[in-house]
Amino acid sequence: MSIDYALLFRVLLPEALLTATALLVIGVDLVWGRGRSRGSRLQMAVGAGLLGVGVAALVIWQDGAQGSVWAGNLRVDLLAVAVRLGVLGLTGLSLLGLTGSRVSDQPAEYVALALLATVGFLQMAVAQNLLLAFLALELASLSLYVLAGYDRSRPESAEAALKYFLQGGVSAALLLFGFSLLYGMTGRIDLTGISMALAVHSDGSLSAVAVGMVLAAFGFKAAVAPFHPWAPDVYQGAPPMSAALIASAAKLAGLAFFWRIFWSGLGPLAATAPLLGGAGGGWVPVLASMCAVSLLLGNLVALAQASIRRLLAYSAIGHAGALGLGLLSAGEVGPGPLFYYAATYGLATVGAFACLAILDRAGDGDRIEDLAGLRRRSPLVAACFAVCVLSLAGIPPLAGFFGKFVVFAAAFRIDGLGHPAGWVALLAIAMSAVSLYYYLILLKQAWIAEDVRERGPIEVPPAAALGLLLAAGLLVVLGAFPSLLLGRF
């Protein structure tokens, strides 16, 4: 079998560029940064990181979809290109947001780790082979564990990282065990081969265990109930921009990753794996019920939260239910709606966390009352926060509305209410109304409530302001012209 190494190099060039940038950032910081202020070291690291991300995005954009590469081990289709560009965009925005958050002691290592995590995300989008997929997932996860614990001055950060790590480690072990059973049943580790072998013959109980374990790993990665407990702690305890990366780019890459595993690899088991007590039915109903629980639990528990970031975490669990619904319907209608939802959800999350990072730097707390008077203290932050939160709530004409619309429409298109996805979509619509309540509480505090403590105006660094405006602007533009993304699928 001959392999076109020039093409392989070209496809992996973005990853190579990002890795080189990460090493360069650390090296330059070591030599040039000695004796300089933390602020200027941060600017250098973010600037170099943005340059690397930009060049990598340019390479991906120019090359476009190239089909199967390296004997089918990598698949650079339209979804892969879209997810890779989306992940790079979200990483770039969170790097911009970093300039507006509290400066840590080692800004260069932070940026380098974020870039290495991005390399993992890029690989997750194209991997078509269990080994590559596992390595990409672990590269991304290990970097994110460290990023979650990066703020060494606060015990909350270390605690969040440890909880994230322990639950992530278990989910990685489950995934690896599931992969080993898939290998044992089929003798293959490429998704196409697995799918072909499973279509011919699959051992009932073994396939049920394997699929169950992969489902659990998906639940962890996307924070779908009942595998969600890490999410509130990490969102609250981790540094804001680490939480932003975990909540946006990691989720987008994870959904593309599991879309490939479920539909390209485990597609033949969609309706046949005997998961529910040997009654048959496949993984589709199981995933549908996970989504339903996630929608209910996330949106109802969010109502009771006093911390803004915890509230966003529970709302993220609710959104994960809707994203899982998109994953369910992606087998019938293609991954377009799922990608649109995940990408615009990521944009809104990064924007909201960038606002919270700016508040955090100004010394404000994380309670909902701390938002009071934001309109007077910084109109720019208040406006961008409003756009992001309204998009999360799904108010037209923002992108969040069309994300929900296309995903629910896709779920109904499978078979109306004859398919479990239809019922979950109904539940999701009802829960959207619930979510409106807690999102509007945030906005009421930021826009209407007066600040009793009379705190002064908030200073916003120009780069962070640019990041906020980009996120909010993209949400408006993609909401007004959803076909910019959807029309390409």
Next chain:
Amino acid sequence: MSPLHVCLALSAALFCTGLVAVLVRGNAILVLLGVELMLNAANLNFIAFWRFGPGGGEVGLVFVLFSIAVAAAEAAVGMALVIAVHRHLRTIRVAAANRLKG
């Protein structure tokens, strides 16, 4: 029982031991140990399927080599995080890490 079944039973037992350790142990390092047991159970599966399974070349063996390396990296990161928690709390009991709740 064929050799494959013996190996699979052993790896399943190992996996369950690890999972129980993760769920009931209060010490973060022992939880980490449980995760390692689970990863090694999966490695044992790969080896068993490679040796006795339906074939498919050396791919199972290669997978194990990579996953051992990943497990080592994971242990390194895990120990670093345990130390970070110990710096703040002076204990590595998982139950003591309870500042984040709501």
